[in-house]
Amino acid sequence: MNMYLRWMIRKDNKGVDFGIWESISPSILSCPLDVHSGNVARKLGLLSRKQNDAKAVHELDGVLREMDSQDPVKYDFALFGLGVFAKFNG
Secondary structure, three states: OHHHHHHHHOEOOOOOOEOOOOOOOHHHOOOOOOHHHHHHHHHOOOOOOOOOOHHHHHHHHHHHHHHOOOOHHHHHHHHHHHHHOOOOOO
C-alpha cells in the first residue's frame, strides 16, 4: 500500500513516481519497507528494529522526516537501490 501511495502522490522527474494525485501532500507518506530498504536502513543506522513491521515503518518514518519533513519518502528508492543494485553491505 505504501508503495502504491508513493507512486500516485509523489512527482519526480525520473519517471519513478507518477504524482497524479496532486491534492495529497507527500509529507503524509510512509516509506515502503521491504527486506532491501530495511537492511540498508539498519546498516546506515536509520533503523534499529530487527523486524520489518509497522513499528519499524514508524521508526524509519521518524528518521526520514527529520531529514525532509515535506517529502520523507524520497529516500526510499536510494535505500532500495543500495540493497538491490549496489549490494550494499555497510
